[in-house]
Amino acid sequence: MTGVSQENIIPQTYELLFSEEQILQRVRELGAEIEGHFEGRKPILIGVLNGGFVFLSDLIRCINTDLEIDFLRISSYGDTRESSGHIKILKPLSADIRDRSVVVVEDIVDSGLSIQFLKNMLSAFEPAELRFATLLHKPERTMVDINLDYVGFEIEDRYVVGYGLDDAQIKRNLRGIYVVG
Numbered sequence: 391m392t393g394v395s396q397e398n399i400i401p402q403t404y405e406l407l408f409s410e411e412q413i414l415q416r417v418r419e420l421g422a423e424i425e426g427h428f429e430g431r432k433p434i435l436i437g438v439l440n441g442g443f444v445f446l447s448d449l450i451r452c453i454n455t456d457l458e459i460d461f462l463r464i465s466s467y468g469d470t471r472e473s474s475g476h477i478k479i480l481k482p483l484s485a486d487i488r489d490r491s492v493v494v495v496e497d498i499v500d501s502g503l504s505i506q507f508l509k510n511m512l513s514a515f516e517p518a519e520l521r522f523a524t525l526l527h528k529p530e531r532t533m534v535d536i537n538l539d540y541v542g543f544e545i546e547d548r549y550v551v552g553y554g555l556d557d558a559q560i561k562r563n564l565r566g567i568y569v570v571g
């Protein structure tokens with residue numbers, strides 16, 4: 391379904407950063423890496439709501455080994471663009487991840503506080519392995535020391551939307567990723 395026009399919902403101030411084709415090409419590469427590492431181990435991929443669901447849905451279809459999915463939701467910025475640093479679990483995991491191979495799937499790592507919180511929280515369940523995948527990473531902004539195993543694209547410190555990422559809750563349905571002007 392590539393090539394669908396979304397001109398009517400893309401403000402003129404938005405600047406295209408990654409096209410749908412560029413994103414899917416990179417997602418295929420990440421899927422192949424994850425498949426190579428976890429083949430035969432039935433990993434659980436955990437999508438972080440809300441932003442991570444689009445990436446998760448494309449990523450799992452690029453991984454050709456049996457896997458499970460689950461979701462969790464943590465409090466984010468609300469409608470602001472800065473992390474408060476106070477993170478709460480809004481929807482806990484359903485799956486039992488003890489002794490399982492786990493990949494957390496995020497849309498973007500900015501300050502890194504969310505991913506650090508998730509690492510601490512999920513480690514306590516004693517998974518066999520815990521890895522982190524994010525489509526985007528803003529390395530300049532990240533203030534925690536955490537290893538990201540799968541990164542789609544490193545980007546500059548700009549606010550981006552589309553492909554699951556929101557601007558005050560809208561624009562998640564854009565097929566490309568845009569810098570908000």
Ligand code: IMP
Nearest residue numbers: 441473499500501502503504549550555
């Ligand atoms: P962190 O805890 O600061 O790393 O923030 C992570 C979360 O903030 C992401 O999962 C996103 O939901 C949100 N976020 C950070 N930067 C952006 C952005 O540029 N656009 C949209 N959401 C963002």
Ligand code: MG
Nearest residue numbers: 438441497498
């Ligand atoms: Mg997120």
